[in-house]
Amino acid sequence: MKVLLLNGSPRKEGNTSMALGQVAEILEAEGIETVNMWIGNEPVRGCIGCGACAQKGRCVFHDSLYEEILAVLDAGVDALVVGTPVYFAGPNGSLCAILDRIFYSAGDRLAWKPAAGISVCRRGGASASFDRLNKYFAINNMPIAGSQYWTIAYGRAPGEVASDGEGMQTLRAMARNLAWMMRTAATEQHPAAEEPRQRTNFVR
Numbered sequence: 001m002k003v004l005l006l007n008g009s010p011r012k013e014g015n016t017s018m019a020l021g022q023v024a025e026i027l028e029a030e031g032i033e034t035v036n037m038w039i040g041n042e043p044v045r046g047c048i049g050c051g052a053c054a055q056k057g058r059c060v061f062h063d064s065l066y067e068e069i070l071a072v073l074d075a076g077v078d079a080l081v082v083g084t085p086v087y088f089a090g091p092n093g094s095l096c097a098i099l100d101r102i103f104y105s106a107g108d109r110l111a112w113k114p115a116a117g118i119s120v121c122r123r124g125g126a127s128a129s130f131d132r133l134n135k136y137f138a139i140n141n142m143p144i145a146g147s148q149y150w151t152i153a154y155g156r157a158p159g160e161v162a163s164d165g166e167g168m169q170t171l172r173a174m175a176r177n178l179a180w181m182m183r184t185a186a187t188e189q190h191p192a193a194e195e196p197r198q199r200t201n202f203v204r
C-alpha cells in the first residue's frame with residue numbers, strides 16, 4: 001500500500017515537511033510505502049474553469065507539477081496526506097491552485113481513498129486551513145482520518161514544530177488511524193454510487 005504525502009510549503013525543509021515526516025515515520029513502521037511530493041517554489045497556475053477536463057480527464061495545462069502529481073495518481077495510491085503552512089489564515093495559495101486543478105480534473109483517481117490534511121502555523125489560522133484542506137476530501141467521497149485532536153501543529157522557523165509535543169503526537173495518532181483505514185479500504189468494497197448524479201445548482 002502506498003500513500004502520497006504532498007508538502008504544500010515553498011520551504012522544502014520547513015515545518016510542514018517535518019510534520020509530514022512524522023506521519024511518514026509511523027506509516028512506514030506500519031509497512032506502508034510513502035511517496036513524497038513537494039509543491040516547489042515556482043509559480044503554480046490556477047484553474048481557469050474552462051471545463052475541458054470533464055471531457056479530457058485531465059487539465060488543459062501541462063506544467064510539471066500537475067503532470068508529476070497526475071502520474072503518481074495514475075500509477076495508483078491508496079491514500080493522500082496534504083500538509084500546508086498557514087498563510088493569512090488559509091493554506092498556501094499555490095497549494096490551493098494545484099489542488100483545485102487536481103481535484104477538478106482527476107478527483108476520480110482519489111475517490112474512496114482515505115485522506116488527511118495537516119496545517120502548520122506560528123499562531124493563528126490553523127483550524128481554518130485544516131478545514132479548507134478537508135473540503136477537497138469531503139466533496140470527493142474520501143474518508144478523512146481523524147486523530148485525538150485536529151491535525152495542526154505550531155512553529156514558525158523551520159524545525160520549531162518538533163517542539164510541539166501535542167501536535168506531533170496528534171500527527172502520529174492520525175497516521176495510525178490512516179493506516180487502519182487503508183487496511184480496511186483495501187479489503188472492503190467501497191459503496192459504489194448507486195444513483196445517477198444530480199447537479200442541482202443553488203437556485204430559488
Ligand SMILES: Cc1cc2nc3c(=O)[nH]c(=O)nc-3n(C[C@H](O)[C@H](O)[C@H](O)COP(=O)(O)O)c2cc1C
Nearest residue numbers: 009014015016085086087088089121122123124156
Ligand atoms: C506569507 C505568510 C503568511 C503567514 N501567515 C500566517 C498566519 O496567518 N498565521 C500564522 O500563525 N502563521 C502565519 N505564517 C507563518 C507560517 O505559517 C509558519 O512559519 C509555518 O511554520 C511555515 O511552515 P513551513 O516551515 O513549512 O513553511 C505566515 C508565513 C508567511 C510566509
